[in-house]
Amino acid sequence: EVEKLKEREDILLGFHDILGKSKKMQSLFHVIKEVAGHNTNILIQGESGTGKELIARAIHRQGNRSNRSFVDVNCAAIPGTLLESELFGYEAGAFTDARKRKIGLLEYATGGTILLDEIGEMNIHIQAKFLRMLEDGHIRRLGGNEPIPIDVRFIFSTNRDLNRMVAEGTFREDLYYRISVVPITIPPLRERTEDILILARYYLEEFNGKFKKKVKGFAQDAERILTSYQWPGNVRELKNIIERIMILHGDGETISVESLPAEMRSIANHEQFRIQIDNVLPRLASDGIDFSSVTERMTNDIKRQIIENTLEMSRGNKTEAAKRLGISRFKLIREQKKIANHACASRARNVL
Ligand SMILES: Nc1ncnc2c1ncn2[C@@H]1O[C@H](COP(=O)(O)OP(=O)(O)OP(=O)(O)O)[C@@H](O)[C@H]1O
Ligand SMILES: [Mg+2]
Structure with missing residues (x-):
């Protein structure tokens, strides 16, 4: 019972659905609370699987735009020219396939928040156009003349080193300064080992529910391995590994070292x-x-x-x-x- 209570307390140390009692995460939660209410641009940097999207959503929910839409655009998943028309929209006849007017995401998200995920992948031509929009506060649809005011809160995220990209000339310096007014860096899981077991136990409970199992926890030496592993895929890897273990693990009381993956x-x-x-x-x-x-x-x-x-x-x-x-x-x-x-x-x- 005491264990359970303690666990709940640990979970409450998180923020929204983001868990973390480490100093690094606690101070990050503090920053999020501070910035959420303002409309400043936020740049979230961190390795893959550290929770960039999760934090972007929490900022949106915590802010004063929470009842409006949250639009997530993955710049790496949409090829350059398409990304431009997705963001800015177009007028009928702007190009051969443009039969009807299309409202772009920047317009669609009015009043809400846009997360530009993997901003490092945005090509240099769109970067220029995007910067102009940030400075002027309006856009023109492709093939259109009318300026359309944009009222959106921007959150950017990336697992690339934008500073280095600026030095290498693949990311515009002026855009970098513009988007990184408030930079937030999520530390990799291996740099906040206090959070590992909280997350592991949390996912264990989640998968107990999902797979109808009654596993109580991890054996002590299994916990030691969990905390000393490097977690290159961060929280996503942890979640996936716990899920795999819970599927394969019988109905024993605890998860032993033998149930952990060989690596x-x-x-x-x-x-x-x-x-x-x-x-x-x-x-x-x-x-x-x-x-x-x-x-x-x-x-x-x-x-x-x-x-x-x-x-x-x-x-x-x-x-x-x-x-x-x-x-x-x-x-x-x-x-x-x-x-x-x-x-x-x-x-x-x-x-x-
Ligand atoms: N602190 C945390 N507490 C609870 N769950 C977390 C935490 N951090 C990450 N997660 C979970 O880990 C998974 C990966 O998180 P998310 O998608 O936000 O990572 P990301 O940094 O955007 O990764 P990528 O760079 O690969 O897009 C999600 O299932 C998310 O819910
Ligand atoms: Mg992501």
């Missing part, structure tokens, strides 16, 4: 390794150690474990394992030989 389990070995180092360190303080030989042995051990795990993941296929490790097959074989030789040498030394 996550392999980090458990690194944990063991850290414990080995911890065992060596106190000795270092008292008697001193032979630094070179100890670090060499450990480096070798790390290499061996990484290679073994990767080979296991690749079902013994060396070509596949080498690919996963980002090295050539030749280098993989050479490393294996070196490790074997080293093991022989240290055994020989021990005998002496």
